[in-house]
Amino acid sequence: MRTLSTHPGSFVTVAVTGDISIMEIAAPCEIFGVSRTEIADPWYEFNVCTAREMAAFEDADTIIIPGLQGPVEKSPPPQLVNAVRQAYQTGTRIVSIGTGTFVLAEAGILDGRRATTHWMHSGTLAARYPAVKVESDVLYTDEDDILTAAGMAASVDLCLHIVQADYGSAVANALTRQLVMPPHRDGGHVQVIASPAAGSMDHVVSETQSWVIAHLDQPLTVSDMARRAGLSTRSLQRHLKASTGKTPLQWLLVQRVHKAQELLERTDYTMERIAAESGMSTAATLRRQFRQIAGTSPDGYRRAFRDRTGR
DNA sequence: AAAACTATCCGCCAGA
DNA sequence: CGTCTGGCGGATAGTT
Numbered sequence: 001m002r003t004l005s006t007h008p009g010s011f012v013t014v015a016v017t018g019d020i021s022i023m024e025i026a027a028p029c030e031i032f033g034v035s036r037t038e039i040a041d042p043w044y045e046f047n048v049c050t051a052r053e054m055a056a057f058e059d060a061d062t063i064i065i066p067g068l069q070g071p072v073e074k075s076p077p078p079q080l081v082n083a084v085r086q087a088y089q090t091g092t093r094i095v096s097i098g099t100g101t102f103v104l105a106e107a108g109i110l111d112g113r114r115a116t117t118h119w120m121h122s123g124t125l126a127a128r129y130p131a132v133k134v135e136s137d138v139l140y141t142d143e144d145d146i147l148t149a150a151g152m153a154a155s156v157d158l159c160l161h162i163v164q165a166d167y168g169s170a171v172a173n174a175l176t177r178q179l180v181m182p183p184h185r186d187g188g189h190v191q192v193i194a195s196p197a198a199g200s201m202d203h204v205v206s207e208t209q210s211w212v213i214a215h216l217d218q219p220l221t222v223s224d225m226a227r228r229a230g231l232s233t234r235s236l237q238r239h240l241k242a243s244t245g246k247t248p249l250q251w252l253l254v255q256r257v258h259k260a261q262e263l264l265e266r267t268d269y270t271m272e273r274i275a276a277e278s279g280m281s282t283a284a285t286l287r288r289q290f291r292q293i294a295g296t297s298p299d300g301y302r303r304a305f306r307d308r309t310g311r
Numbered sequence: 312a313a314a315a316c317t318a319t320c321c322g323c324c325a326g327a
Numbered sequence: 328c329g330t331c332t333g334g335c336g337g338a339t340a341g342t343t
Binding site for chain 3: 201231232233234235238249253281282284285288289
Binding site: 221222223233234237238241247248249 | 321
C-alpha cells in the first residue's frame with residue numbers, strides 16, 4: 001500500500017503547455033477544482049499553470065501532466081521535464097494522463113516503475129524508455145507517488161482513486177454519486193474490450209455488477225450472479241473478465257472489501273458486524289480477504305484512516 | 312495449521 | 328467461414 005504524502009486540502013496543480021488535449025484536463029478540473037465542502041472540508045486547492053509559471057510547482061503537493069497533442073515522437077518541452085523531475089525529488093506526487101506519461105518517462109522518474117499510457121502509444125513508450133515497466137492493459141497505475149492514467153476516461157478513475165487515497169472510500173463514493181458516475185473502477189480494469197460486439201453484453205454485465213454492489217450484505221455465489229444476468233456461469237465469467245480483468249469471485253471479493261473499508265472509515269461497528277454487512281460470513285474470513293486485497297488488517301486500516309483524517 | 316470439503320476457474324469443444 | 332454460447336472435467340482457490 002502506498003504511503004500517503006499528501007493530506008486533505010492539499011495543493012493540486014495542472015501543468016498546461018502548448019497544445020494539450022482539453023478533454024484530458026476535464027476530470028482533474030471537475031474533481032479537484034470544484035469546491036466540495038458539503039462532502040469534505042477542506043477540499044483541494046487547485047490551479048492550472050502554464051509553462052511560464054512553473055514556479056507555481058513549488059507550492060504543489062500534486063502535479064498533473066495531461067497529454068500533449070500532436071505526434072508522440074515529438075520530444076516533450078525540456079523545461080517541463082526538468083520541472084517535473086525536480087518536483088518529484090522534493091516529494092511532490094506526480095500524475096500523468098495519456099501521453100503525459102512521456103513527460104514523466106523523459107524525466108527519468110518512471111525507471112523501474114510501472115506506468116501506462118494510451119494503448120496506441122504504449123509500444124512507443126516501451127521502446128523509447130526500456131527501463132519503464134509499461135502496463136499496456138490497465139486503466140491506471142500508482143507506484144511510489146507516481147500515478148499514470150491510460151487516457152481521458154481512465155483519468156476519471158484515477159482522480160477518484162486519488163480522492164480515495166486522500167479522503168477515504170466514503171468520501172470518494174459520495175463524490176461518485178454526486179457526479180452521477182458508475183462505481184469507481186480500480187486500476188486493473190482492462191483498457192480495451194476485445195470483442196467488437198461487446199456492446200449490449202457489456203450493459204447486461206454492468207447492470208449485474210451494480211445490483212451486486214447494492215446487495216453486498218447478502219451471501220452471493222457466482223451462480224447467483226449468472227442467474228441475475230441471465231447467463232450461464234461460463235458466459236458471465238467470460239464477460240466479466242473481459243471488462244474487469246478479474247474472475248467473478250475475485251471481483252466480488254474486491255467489492256466486499258471495499259464495502260468493509262467504507263464501514264471501517266465511517267462507523268464503529270465491530271468486526272463481526274462489518275463482516276456481516278460486507279457479506280463476509282465471519283470476521284476471520286474478512287480478515288483474510290481484507291489483508292489479501294487491501295494489504296493491511298481491517299483494524300490497521302481503521303486506525304490508519306483515523307490517524308490521517310484526525311477523526 | 313492442515314485436511315476435507317465445496318466452489319470456482321478455464322481450456323476444450325460441439326452446436327447455434 | 329468466424330463468432331458466440333454453455334456444458335464438461337481436471338486443476339485451483341476458498342472455506343470451515
